[in-house]
Amino acid sequence: MLRAMLDEYGLDDTEITLETRFTEDLELESIDLVTLAGSLEARWGRQVNFAEFVAGLDLDEIIDLRVGRLVEYVAGCLRTAEGS
Template sequence: MNPTQPAPPRPTADTVLAEVTGMLREVLAEYGDDDAVIGMSTTFTRDLELESIDLVTLAGLLEERYGGRVNLAEFLAGMEFDEIIELTVGRLVEYVVRSLRTGRAG
């Protein structure tokens, strides 16, 4: 890194939530439902009614934004089925923040 350039800001839950919300609105726009209320406790299945194909789309958007540092498929692979069904936006945001922080160290 060039010493005259400031270090990139550390990702926060608020900034990542805003970015993930934008991605989810993009996915939901395909159904004409891009005005859904999205917060940390919002569930993907129950509240947003996303299907597995929507998670594939979201995974692509996450990779576009964050590169290989955020791997949704890998994150979901470590969960039980019930955990995936009850997955909240907040849990995803926490994963993204953690991944970005550890990705910077590498």
């Protein structure tokens, strides 16, 4: 999903790792995160609620949000959904 977003911005050669920061490294803005939230919901439904995830973070955590932290959140949501 991130790769598709970056391709749209002409950043298709940008390396993405678990330590990559959305704001600092990818230079994504809040509207980009909204787009990502929509992509997550389209793929996994409401079981992966990005808005709820971000609401639980303080401003500094949002600014420093890394790909790995989002991956952990999504994986946890999917594990929970499988267990119910």
